[in-house]
Amino acid sequence: MRARRGAVLRGLRFGVRIGSVTAVFWGVLFLVATVASFRHGPLTVLGLGLLAVVGSLGAGSLLGVVTGAVLAIAPAWLVSRALLRGLLAAVLGGVLFLAEVVVVAVATEVSYGPTGLTFLAVPVVAVATALHSGDIAGRTRRRPWLWSPGTFRALVDLCRSPVGWRSRGRRLLRMLW
Numbered sequence: 001m002r003a004r005r006g007a008v009l010r011g012l013r014f015g016v017r018i019g020s021v022t023a024v025f026w027g028v029l030f031l032v033a034t035v036a037s038f039r040h041g042p043l044t045v046l047g048l049g050l051l052a053v054v055g056s057l058g059a060g061s062l063l064g065v066v067t068g069a070v071l072a073i074a075p076a077w078l079v080s081r082a083l084l085r086g087l088l089a090a091v092l093g094g095v096l097f098l099a100e101v102v103v104v105a106v107a108t109e110v111s112y113g114p115t116g117l118t119f120l121a122v123p124v125v126a127v128a129t130a131l132h133s134g135d136i137a138g139r140t141r142r143r144p145w146l147w148s149p150g151t152f153r154a155l156v157d158l159c160r161s162p163v164g165w166r167s168r169g170r171r172l173l174r175m176l177w
Contacts (some may be wrong), residue, residue: 007072008065010136010146015064016057018125022100022118023056026107048107055103063096064136067129071137079137086130093129097122 030049067089071079078084104118105111134140141147161168 007136007138008068010138011064011066011068011071012061013064013146014129014132014136015060015062015067017060018063018097018128019057019060019100022060022121023053026052026056026104030107048109052103052107055107056100059097059099059103062099063093063125063129066096067092067133068136071133074137079139082134082139085133085137085139089133089136090126090130094122094126097125100125 135146
């Protein structure tokens, strides 16, 4: 039961990772558009880019928290079967990632290209959610970054370790991904 208690936190870690990927993509894209549109009013484009980045992080966090909460309160017979758990998580991930589609539609003023591209990413996120559902639910421990004790504590331990900077760099990269 203790593993299921942390499902929401593991789900949040997963959702922030999904949201970070999309936020970085849209942030870079809107930053380039801001520089390119310098003579037409970069503040408008920068505001839409900020909306896309914050909205992407929010949509990813929502996806993770809801997925973790549903897997935590789901019956044990459903969570213990990988296929059923994966299907439940895939449906949740796909439906909740539609919030990202809405964020992109608002930020790009319903431009067909970016909105369609984000809509095509819905099955990818659904599959990723299904693949990570065992760790989120607390049934498997295949992905250590979902089970980490906390980012701040891990960074403090990394700085206190007596190894060289090269080894610290490798451990930091492993911790990030």
